[in-house]
Amino acid sequence: MRESADERHDRLLEFVREQGSARVSDLAAQLGVSPVTVRRDVETLAERGLLDRVHGSVSWPQSAAAAVGTAAPPGGSGLVLGLLVPSATYYFAEVIRGAHDAAAQAGARLILRISDYRPKEDKARAQGLLAAGAEGLLIAPGWQAAGDQAAYGDWMSGLPVPAVLLERQPALGSPLDDMDRVCSDHGHGVLLAVRHLIGLGHGAPLLVARTDSPTALAVRTGYDEALSALGLEQPHPVIDSVPAELDRSRFEDAVRTVQAAVATGDVTAALVHNDVDAIHLVQRLAELGVRVPEDLALVAYDDEVAALADTPLTAVAPPKRQVGLYGTRMLVERLSTGPRSRTPERQEQEEPGQHMALLPRLHVRISCGAAAPR
Structure with a gap:
């Protein structure tokens, strides 16, 4: 795969940081590109304050504040x-x-x-x-x-x-x-959604979720833990969510699976990760005669755009x-x-x-x- 300009800039900066200074010709040899490309890169980085230029060579800025092109605020750290x-x-x-x-x-x-x-x-x-x-x-x-x-x-x-x-x-x-870390407790978020739907008189909700992010995987794990904590049985196997714009056929399969689960009466509520998939799901279900919330109570996960849907979506909002x-x-x-x-x-x-x-x-x-x- 061809190296991007950002990747080349990173390598250039790393080399200059280690050496303190370098000639343009040395940088061209180190990066495996032409001197013209290096001069263009150096000009870009110097304009951003990440390098100092002096007569055909470049050097590392004298301070961390200079390295990002902006001095620290008065009284700042x-x-x-x-x-x-x-x-x-x-x-x-x-x-x-x-x-x-x-x-x-x-x-x-x-x-x-x-x-x-x-x-x-x-x-x-x-x-x-x-x-x-x-x-x-x-x-x-x-x-x-x-x-x-x-x-x-x-x-x-x-x-x-x-x-x-x-x-x-x-x-x-x-x-x-x-390592030190700060995370959203997605298991707690899923529990909030499941407990809320149960409180409205529904059975255990169906889960429709992606598999392509740590949040999606945490939601799936949290779903199993929430059902166990509340003494509930899973009403239907978890349905894999696929963005409609990436794979229309698999998205349609997921919609039809939800429709069938609602039609049998086994499912009256669902938790869907994420907001965008939930909006697409509600729109397609409406075309198939499944109404939200009349036929299916639905909670989305993420709360990025849930409030903007035609039918505003109840949603779990990670902090x-x-x-x-x-x-x-x-x-x-x-x-x-x-x-x-x-x-x-x-x-x-x-x-x-x-x-x-x-x-x-x-x-x-x-x-x-x-x-x-x-």
Whole structure:
């Protein structure tokens, strides 16, 4: 696969950071590109304040503040924080906003990289943040499948700066389980939805969910745990949700399966992850004669666009902004006390690591057939 400009910039910055300075000809040889391309890259990075140019060579900026092109606010900490997220839209837009707000409150500068849900690129993106002067990292890896952590996550345990995981729960006992983290408790969110629907007189709800994100996998696990805690039997096997725009045939299969479950009378309620899939599902069910909420009470998961549907959707809302907010505060605090040691003798004198779980909320609207939660 051809290297992107961002990836090349990351490598260029890393090389200059390690060497302190470099000639354009040396950079061209190191990167395997033409001197013209390097000059263009250097010009772009210098305009952003990430490099200094001097007579045919480039050098690393003199301070972290210069490295991001903006001085710290008066009276601020002067810290530079790096944020790596898989997307800047939908779910993670609010996480970014919370991190930005907390960084501003601390007088720190936040710089952002996006992995586009390509976990293979997480490490390079993080190295780019370090090359740009980040003194601590906030990381939401681009994991999607269950095995992505084991395949692409171990590098985080060897980072040279303090780091906080956002919205990711590593496997128990794995090297990453020792990292500071802030996550939404999706199991609690699912329990809120199931308990609400049961309180409205329904049996156990059907689950329609994706399989392509850590949130989706957590929702599935939370569903099993919620039914067990409430003493309920699963009314129907979980239906795999597929975005209509990606695979129309599989989306139609899922819709028809929901329609059949409603027609038998076995199912009168459903929990759907995520909002967009829920909106498409409700629209298609209406075309097939299944009405929401009259025939099927429905709760969506994420609450990004649920309120904007023709039939406003009751939805579980993970505290996305607070994840970014509290994660950034945690990182600033960690930077003030120094990185955690792996030596048992020193650990006794340090602040303990933190795993913070934030509770989602249930926003009740028309789609569940109730005016307020019971």
